[in-house]
Amino acid sequence: MNCLVCRKPFAVPWSPATLLKRDWVCTDCERMLTPLKAGCPRCGHPTADGVTCSDCVRWLALGLDLTVHSLYAYDESGANWLHRYKFGGDVALAHQVQEMLRQTREPRVMYVPIPLSEERLRTRRFNQAEVLAKMIGPTKQVLVKSEVSSQRELGKEERRHRANPFTVHTLPHCDKIVLVDDVYTTGTTLHQAALTLRRAGVEQVSAVCLFRTLNKSKMCPI
Ligand SMILES: [Zn+2]
Numbered sequence: 355m356n357c358l359v360c361r362k363p364f365a366v367p368w369s370p371a372t373l374l375k376r377d378w379v380c381t382d383c384e385r386m387l388t389p390l391k392a393g394c395p396r397c398g399h400p401t402a403d404g405v406t407c408s409d410c411v412r413w414l415a416l417g418l419d420l421t422v423h424s425l426y427a428y429d430e431s432g433a434n435w436l437h438r439y440k441f442g443g444d445v446a447l448a449h450q451v452q453e454m455l456r457q458t459r460e461p462r463v464m465y466v467p468i469p470l471s472e473e474r475l476r477t478r479r480f481n482q483a484e485v486l487a488k489m490i491g492p493t494k495q496v497l498v499k500s501e502v503s504s505q506r507e508l509g510k511e512e513r514r515h516r517a518n519p520f521t522v523h524t525l526p527h528c529d530k531i532v533l534v535d536d537v538y539t540t541g542t543t544l545h546q547a548a549l550t551l552r553r554a555g556v557e558q559v560s561a562v563c564l565f566r567t568l569n570k571s572k573m574c575p576i
């Protein structure tokens with residue numbers, strides 16, 4: 355058996371559970387990612403006893419009510435994984451997270467990836483959020499993103515106050531839209547996208563995000 359992620363051969367111990375498994379990932383690769391334990395019920399950030407985190411309290415105070423199901427901790431190995439997937443173009447890595455993504459699937463939902471701007475899509479060649487969304491369920495390109503400076507190049511202040519870059523392309527017929535993104539850092543991107551959908555008349559919006567940052571100091575105070 356070869357690992358889907360690193361391609362190295364490895365021995366698979368036999369058990370009824372392994373017979374049913376479709377995507378084989380070796381233990382070294384599996385250890386690269388740390389699933390988030392019960393934390394903030396609105397974004398997955400680790401908090402004591404599942405209390406709503408201070409970031410979410412601030413978003414709620416702004417009238418922005420969005421629940422984000424975050425799957426993995428954005429720790430050092432999570433960041434390495436994402437760098438390899440997103441900037442290295444190693445799309446096969448997504449197989450590793452496929453099962454976790456699938457488990458979030460809900461009925462009568464359209465999964466809408468956070469779009470890249472046209473320019474960004476030309477240079478990256480794929481939308482990392484779209485690949486993830488397709489692993490969960492039906493997807494549609496509902497939002498369009500206008501070009502803004504990369505978040506990585508923006509300071510905290512600029513990031514917080516920049517104009518909403520999202521517009522609605524076409525709305526699908528569905529009960530609910532679930533936004534899909536790769537990493538939740540300040541939450542600005544997902545909240546702006548959700549706000550755009552709500553203003554266009556979508557009543558039920560939530561989100562699935564592969565990673566949630568853990569470091570409090572990186573968060574955006576509002
Ligand atoms: Zn491996």
Ligand SMILES: [Zn+2]
Nearest residue numbers: 394397407410
């Ligand atoms: Zn939270």
